[in-house]
Amino acid sequence: MSISQYPQRDQSAVPTNATWPSALNVRHLALMVMVVMLTGVGAGLGGMFLALLLHGIQHLAYGYSLDQIISSETFLMGVSAAPGGRRMLILGFCGLLAGVGWWVLYRVGRPLVGIKQATASDAPLMPPVATLAHVLLQIGTVGLGSPLGREVAPRELGALMGGWLSHAAGLSPEQRRTIVACGAGAGLAAVYNVPLGGAVFVLEVLLATLSWPAAIMALATSAIAASVAWMGLGAESQYVVAHFPLSAGLITWSLLTSPLFGLAAYGFARLSAAARRKAARGWRLPVFALINFLIIGCMAVWLPQLLGNGKGPAQLGFSSLLTVGMAGMLLICKVAITTSTLRAGAQGGLLTPGLSNGALMAVVLGGLWSQIWPGVPMGAYAVIGAAAFLASSMSMPLTAIVLITEFTRIDHDFLVPIVLAVAGSFGTSQLCALWARR
Template sequence: MQLLSQSVVTRGDGQASHALRWAAVVGMTGLAGGLAGLGLAALLHAIQHLAYGYSLTPLFRGESFQDGVQAASAWRRVAVLAVCGLVAGGGWWAVYRWCRPLVGISRAVAGNDPRLPVVATTCHALLQIVTVALGSPLGREVAPREVAAMIAGKLSSCAGLTLDESKVMVACGAGAGLAAVYNVPLAGALYVLEALLRSFGWRALVPAVVTSVIAALVARTGLGDLPQYGVPHYASTPSLMVWSALAGPLIGLAAYRFTKLTGSARAHAPRDGLLPVLCLLNFLFIGLLAMHVPILLGNGKGPAQVGFDGSVPVRLAAMLLLLRVLIVWTSLRAGAEGGLLTPGLCNGALLAIVLGGAWSALWPGTPPGAFAVIGAAAFLASSMRVPLTAVALVFEMTQPSQAFLIPILIAVAGSVATSEWVRSARAARARDVPS
């Protein structure tokens, strides 16, 4: 009887110790996500300021990247993009040549070893930040997600967490990085649950929420508690709701095609000695375009902002959309890396401006920026295949009125239903084709 009592006590002490280690890893993962987002954002802004020659003070709340690019001379833009091509080509060639194989976050969460290689992941993340800062059209959100997920994997291993717990923490690290870099704690938690773990059980939900909130609060100490985009509070009108129902499927088709295009570009990107050559040529091409259209540079935040505030004409929106899709494709095809969240947000906003312009000829009165906010959410929902996360992202990034949720949900539903139907139909046809 005494031995049985001691066994129960020992087991209870072991469970308590494990729970404490798990809680410590949750807290440290949130802290790591916040510091990763804050540190990489500081690095990005510092490089932008130095490259384009605008004031370093204050680093986060001063002159915008688009203002700095616009003020820089045309030939300086070309020179900076040439440097970007050299860094991208040489850097990623070196990573593929000498580092351990990269492991994506989704693969780490789904596999039997959730740890990401430290050197390869760190170099990969830094290259993304540096190239986006210099003007690459790809997104910066993958870098803090990868760094925070890598740290979460190491913390889980050191704490002796189980494999399933470690997978959850790696996913939470990725969500924390996203929450920190864009000040989107709700979207960060939903990204973990919807995209990575595909579970809303409490064992996933609690750490996802806690880590994302901690990360966002830590990042706010340097980045501030401000939305990513300044957007007026547009009214939710009957015209806008009808347009959302009609435009949603069209946006879903466009998002599906964009996903196929970028996926093919990544699949065929070089990893050998051709990579530095193609990257240099690609970014020189973008620099030449930026001599005349400087708003093209960067991850797409500039075009998205002018779309959201309604200050971009329909013809210019159409031109920017075509050029943005082109340079994102050429950059991925050349071997550059980066996220597609902000590029997708930008594409959706610009496409919605074009579709909204046609609609306004039939039913006038809706501000162009209202179309853009809805289009951004609908495009992201289908291109990333995470409708709940997309809605939360757009709401936290733009902070529209609560009533605006209805047209956004209408457009998102139509977009996702259409893109998934097309994806399923194509998959069925592929299975029916004889080998």
């Protein structure tokens, strides 16, 4: 067959500008890369600033480590050394700030757009002034001793940056949704130094997808944000945890108690959700907030461990420094003041409070188990319980496992009881949710 006999391509079907689509794709890809990088850098700088601001407020309020913002003296050490009267006074001021601040914000500010709203397909942009005010109020109140978590503030700041950058770049709504979620995860990664945890949080909780484009963007933004935040915060782990050996008793305990963590976490999630729904508004907000924080201040005169988001009690549990009785008392009080603070109208996260609740509950259950099968340090129970409770209370089993691993830098083999406890706990909480919907 001659060359002329081969079927010829119809040249009329080939557009004259056939090379342009690839050029446009390259430019679009470059634009996406730039937005991803800027979102990571912005979330890292924002998270670093918020963390430094939080430490500065804590040090000034309770008068410790005034010569350096990042120090070896923890918040729990600082509040424990402060006089009881000072604790009560600071919590009263915290109530005024929370009540008046959020009352003014809701009254004169633009309606807030939460992260879940911002990651919806037809989501509006987050209002910058109102969102920044919301972020600063959370950091200010947590720094003064609010029992709520600080993680929502950097997530909102990262999401705000991602939303506006993607909007300015003219990205599609779906791409903007992904960037907003990545910004939120990057903010989490920055303040807690959890680059993988921030990315998994984006994929599991915010986007509910495992697509490779979303995974690449989530990993990149979280890694960039964490590395940027190292400039001011260092690359330290959040908790100091000793080496805990594995044992048959510990693994058995993880299996047997995991449903109890699931039940407790489900109850805590329902309780906190109801408190948010019934949160005080209008004139009741400043009144309820002041009364709530004054009560917490009075309790903190005798129990300074109650102040803050729960990192102090969690560290005590991980370090095996709590008795069963003290852990039980702190657990009851922490659940009570967390829900009452939400009911009073204050805002904040539940990540560290949930982690702390799990650690305290694990010390109680571990102490009882030790009467049957001794030999396991209380800290080992606390780490496993923290993961199990956090996974179920926030419906994020994979993220909880990764976060606990990065928070504590626990040995790899210790993942076995953690995964078993998380699986049993999360399965139980989901069964409870199904039963409640029947």
